[in-house]
Each structure stands twice: as structure tokens, then as C-alpha cells.
Amino acid sequence: METDKRRPSGRPRGFDPDAALERALLVFWEHGYEGASLATLTEAMGISTTSMYATFGNKEELFRKALERYTEGPSAYVARALEKPTALDVATALLAGTIQTTTRPTGPHGCLGVQGALATGDAGRGARDLLVDWRDDGYSTLRDRFERAVDDGDLPPEADPALLARYVTALGYGIAVQAAGGVGRDDLQEMADAALRSWPLL
């Protein structure tokens, strides 16, 4: 039942696709979809455009795969936060994770899901729509989690799960925008702490 390690016929790849995708992710993260040219991407990935197209399809597919990698890598704190026992724990972990990820001393500032393609021309419409769905999914998942919290009695019956999810996501995206502009980690964390002091906003 081992994973299929049989070498495929033909010339083997001269690079590690995962490592190359990680580099591409960083470029998209820092410069956005439209701001990341194929030349910049392939140079950072250390491969030729031919290899990029053969391996990843095209620029939009590369972006889609980079976003997946982002979700499972730098943005994995989201899934972990959703598993916290209480709604307040979820919100607290979500904002703390957002702040940590969007203000890493090394690596791009901000959030790929926000600055990757917020407003684009025709060429970036695919990426833009992809991120709209990505953010919508995040909101829906969070709202569902808060609905469960109401069912659990963790949140009072008067609490509004949809409103609370909007609140936390708004704070998260607002943090991401400020982080993209260079606002420091401590300032944002103080603000997030204060913003959750009145949880659940009744």
C-alpha cells in the first residue's frame, strides 16, 4: 500500500515542484497576481517558463495552486482556530494568527487572500473571482462555527452568528490591509485584544 514511487518514464524533473510553488507563492503574496510577471515568477522559482507551463499549466493555475498552498501553509491557523473549544477562543486565535501571518518579519506583509487580486483588469478576473470565493468560504465557515457555538450554549441565544462572523472577518481584513502598509504587530495585537473585550457584542 505504499505511495506510488515508481519512476515515470522519461527525463526526470530537474527541480522540486513543491519548492518552486513555495517561491511562486511568495512572489504572488508580495506583488499580487497582476504585479507578478512570469519573468519574476520563474526567476524566483529557478525554472524556465517552459517548465512552469509544463508543470503548472499557466499563470492562473499557478496562482490557484499557490493559493491552495497558502491555505494549507501560512493560513493554516484558520483551520486550527476553528477547532478551538469556544467561540471567543476561535475569534481570539483567528485574529492572533492573522496578525502573526500578516506581519512576519521575513516574508511578505499582508494577506494573499486580500492583496492577491482585490481589484484587477480583465486579465486578473479569474484570480479576483477565486479570492472572492476564498474569502466567502472563510466567512461561511466561521459563521457556521458560531452557529454551532450557539447550539452548544457556548454563545447566548441572542448572539448573531452571521454578525459576529462579519465582525471578525472585517477585523481580520482590516488588519491585513494595515499590515500590508507596514503597521506593526504590537499595535495590531493591542487593537485586536480590545476589539474582543466586549465579545459577543450584545
Next chain:
Amino acid sequence: METDKRRPSGRPRGFDPDAALERALLVFWEHGYEGASLATLTEAMGISTTSMYATFGNKEELFRKALERYTEGPSAYVARALEKPTALDVATALLAGTIQTTTRPTGPHGCLGVQGALATGDAGRGARDLLVDWRDDGYSTLRDRFERAVDDGDLPPEADPALLARYVTALGYGIAVQAAGGVGRDDLQEMADAALRSWPLL
């Protein structure tokens, strides 16, 4: 003391610069700096590239002037909000104005100051830096306003003006991001109302 209406020598312009700038503003607002090509811009403005360069300088200058027009037009609610009598009134008017402006049924969704150039390539660095300063100015002005509110006794001495300004701007940018993705006006307004219910976050 009349404004100088003496016709300048030479052939008169065949278009209204203000109207053309307004069109350019809408294109930048919807597609962002990098996503707005000269062809798209000049077509919307109804003029040739030659006339654009003669009148506005270049693309980056056009963006700068469009941002000024945005500040004094669609974003004028900011200046009006800052004149409200109390800090809570300021915050309330600021968020309400943000929601109205970023979700206009006609016109682009979102905020030019956010989605105009959040992450860019080299070509968009000028625009990006311009918006970073624009947002920093907004934050600083709001913080100063809240400091004055503390001095006035309008806010309690324990209130933290910088933190409150971070809070309101984060909510505003978070609203802008969600509006860019098509989130509706009512959902955002409900959330903003709830977010200010615990003002001033003590």
C-alpha cells in the same frame, strides 16, 4: 478679484479635464492602478493618449490626481465625519460613510485607497506608496481627533486614542474588502452598529 478667466493663447481643449478625471477615477477605482491600462483609461475619458499625457503628465500623475479627486469627492465623508461633536459620532459617521461609499449600487464597489494598489509590481510601486501614505494620513488624523476628544472630556482619560483609531480604521478597511467582494450594505451596517455598541472599548 475674479478667478482668472482670460483665455490662454493657443487651441482650446476639446474636453473637460474635470469630467475626464472623474472617468479615470472610476476606472482606477474599479480595476486598480495596474489593472487600469492606458487604453481603458483614455477610452473611458473620451480622449487620446496624447491629450492625456499633455494634460495630466503620465499614468502615475493621473492616478495621483484621481486620488485627490476621490478624497474630495466620494471620500469627503471622512472630513465631514471628523467634524462631528463627539468621538462616537465621528466613528459612527466614518463607518456609515465607508459603507455607503463602498457599496454604491452604481459605481465601483470597495475603496480606492485600499484596492487601488495594495500589492503591486515595480511599475505600481509609486501608486502603492502613495496609498500607504494616504491611509497613514487617515489614521493619524483620526488619532489626533480622538486625542482631542480625550482633552475635551468627551472620551474618558483611560481611553486610548491610538488604539481606537486603529480599531475604526481596521473596521473601515475590513468593510472595504468585503464590499469589494460584493457583500451587501445592510449586513455591513448591522455589523458596524454592533461594533460601536461597546464604544470606547474600555
Next chain:
DNA sequence: CGAATTGTGCATCGATCGATGCGAAAGTCG
């Protein structure tokens, strides 16, 4: 009128955009 000044229309610039064609290279398989 003619000279001077300013805006416009048209063509086009070099650079860069994303994307491909093609033959050589580097492996597996019979």
C-alpha cells in the same frame, strides 16, 4: 493678415506581457 502658442490625430516606438514550437537531453523499457 501673419506669427506665436497650444491641443489633437495618427502612427509608432522599444519593452514587456503571457504563452509556444522545436529539437536536444535524460531518463525507462524491451
Next chain:
DNA sequence: CGACTTTCGCATCGATCGATGCACAATTCG
């Protein structure tokens, strides 16, 4: 070995990018 399969290096594609040169049109001034 030779046939087959897959990847790579190089050159280049047509389209679009932002930006400009230049001759002509339209106005003011002397």
C-alpha cells in the same frame, strides 16, 4: 543497443504595455 517518453534550453510568437514624434488644426496676439 534502439524505441519510447518526458523534460529542458533557446528562440520567438502576437498582443499589449506605457509613452512619444510630428504634422496639422484652432485659437490669441501683434
